[in-house]
Amino acid sequence: MNLVFELPQKIRDEIELTGGESIYYAVPIDIGAGGNWSTDSFCVVTTDKLYTFIDGEKISHEINELTKATAEAGVGGGMLVVKKGGEDVLVAHYSSAHMSRYAYIARGINILISGRYEKVESPEYEKMCPHCGRVIPGTKTCPHCSGNGGFFKILGKTIRPYKKDLAWISFLMVMVAVTTLLNPEVQKRLINDVLEKNGSLRTALVFLILMFTLSVAIVLINIGKSIATAKLGSKLSADLRRDLFEKCQRLPLSFINERRPGELLNRITDDTRFVAEFTSDVFCNLFAVFFIFIWDVFYMLVLDWKLALLTFTVVPPVTFFMLYLRKTISRVFRVQNKKNDDVASDLQDVISGMRIVKSYGKEEQEAERFKVLSGQFADIQKRNERFWGMFDFVLSFCMGLGVVIVVYFGGSEVIAEKMSYGELYQFIAYTLLLFQYVGWLGRLPRELSKLKSSLERIYDVLSQEAPEEDPGKVRDINIKGEITFDHATFGYKSYQPVIEDINAVIKPGEMIGIVGASGAGKSTLINLLMRLYETDDGSILVDGVDMKDISRKSYHSQLGVVLQETFLFSGTIIDNIRFSKPDASVDEIIHAAKLANAHTFISKLPDGYNTYVGEKGHTLSGGERQRIAIARAILTDPKILILDEATASLDTESEFMIQKALDRLTSNKTTFAIAHRLSTLKNADRIMVIDDHKIAEIGTHAELLAKKGIYYSLCAAQNLS
């Protein structure tokens, strides 16, 4: 992220640098004095001074008069605030676009205040391309400016691997076009040469056989083409789906966090399905239709150019009318779909919240609300159906009108003997084809734009840069279990640190209890330990090695976790336990289940370890799920064990039993246990209290009690001493 913008000459002139002073940071201020957008305001930090130029007004502060700089986040924007003479001073007001930038600037100013001269650099990527103004989809460079973007390039990239299929389909399309166009020609001959001129039965038979063969050929070629395109479509979408899925797994969690959960799902399922549909419904006809269309027009002109031109003048208004109707229809149906979604989600809401609805006795109220919604939906549907019913009639009427004109004028020509019967027949056949394909072509732009956005959404994911492990840099290690937090700082958003400057050394085999208020950042800290996120600043070392230099595979295989939200996959209990170690023997699994105090309840289930759990499966209680998760965590005999409220849903007796079991188990493992119930942490070697983004206290139970700090009052509140 750029922290040194090019300054306009006018502003540069106003900054007088003294000897040795240099400009460190220069970033735009996009909200001016009156709270309006501003384009020529800047905040400039030199080694000695902090300047702002807001709507032409210059203000400066000496860095050595300041004691602290903060980038405060508001709603939709933020402000840079410095402490000067004990008082907070507002320096700059900016929109969210610069929020992250100012977080780094504040960090930079604080470094200067402390008398050091390091320059802060931001590893984040820009969100908008400074050259073309387009959004950069999470990549380092703008795909448009670096020449990787563009619809046709993407399309080309997508279909390149399927050249053979494409060639075969193109050949079939040409064949379809040829046979379709040949048919009216043969029919004309039949009428002119046989019917009109009383030709022989033999020639009639020849024509009939020809027509029959053509018809059969059309059917056969079309079937072949449909099969080929359907195959291509499903192959294409399957490949895209696979790529998307693999990409999603490799992308950092923050990417998935930034999007609605349903959205990624849609990209993987709906967008790829649309690509398949497009291939089999639209693409397969694309060349054929163009080909037929051009020859159709050509033949009509050759047959009778005057009549052809006349027909062509009818085509545009009719086509426009048809397109207009279609557009209206798609709009009304969109409204209907939207309402349908509303009804469905309302229903889902009520059904999944049934217990709440019933316990508050609000059934009638909910029923009433639902009735209104469903009534609205019914009204819209009724109207749409009526509209839809009329649509086909209107459409055929329009096409009929075109044909009437052709028949009238063509008929006069035939009567005037300027045109043969056969030619008229052929002409009408071509006119009908024309209408058919013009309608189809009119739909094309919409289908294309839908394809475009589907492909774009797919490539938005595919073009994200997944952090790749450099096999030359990372290594496998056998973890002993010493963990060092070295100035570790992290926030889900760079301008809002959740944990700040965490420093601690955890000895191998130590059990650390983590306590702190809800939302203090306990789970966040262990998210870092699990390497779900990377530290923004500072580092975490395992046995003295920076975590980033250990291969993920080797690290994760020595890690056991039980998370706050127990997640079980749809599958059997044994599948769920085995997830952490697919090659575990049944004995190992039963042993792990026993340690987790889960064996007893599992063996009582009618289906035992084969009980189906997960979304639609056997409903287990919260504590039962937790015990399965614990079994899953300890199955691998991990070197580092992480328990985030792992026993919170258990009764005290089971918790006690599991603790006893875990005691034996955790003796040689570095364990991090988060708990609100302090009794859970009785066995912890040390307690870490997280408060206000930092480690507020760390030490043994006795040490912290003696300190009479936060832990002391927590114990008092829970009546422990």
Add this chain to the structure above:
Amino acid sequence: MAEDTLNIYEKKAAEMTATNMITREDTFAKTKGGFLSLDCKGTHYDRVRVSRLFPFSDADRYLSIREYGNGDKEIGIIEDLASMSEESQKLIREQLELYYFTPVISRIMSIKDEYGYAYFHVMTDKGECRFAINMGASAVAKLSDTRLIIQDVDENRFEIKDVDQLTKKERRMLDLFL
């Protein structure tokens, strides 16, 4: 142990549940640094923060006045901004402008969609501006049938107060997102 610690919790609980109303009696003043200070029931607060409890449905009522730092504790609530003195109203509004930046769109010049993003060129009450939204994410939120909040890729928020007030052409451009 420690009766006194239990007493602390009693006090904390009482503090947590009490609601203190801030009225004309309490005086706000602007600090040299551009923020707001408050004298309330004999206590002086160097800097306070104003936050809206109902930013969408009732932007000028139920304003929570909070301490700055010290756990951002709530000092009190202003039930209706209009009931405060002219001077206080002006100062508080100024702070709200600082903490809530939501330009209101008055005119849509163009909307172009490309590569999964839509590019807006609009006129707002804060001046002309251009922004981009992610079409895949839930960038457009409906507060009511006619009121919209649009969040751009930078997480800036834009508001459309009443879709019906837009021209037909503007509405058609927006159609894609409704």
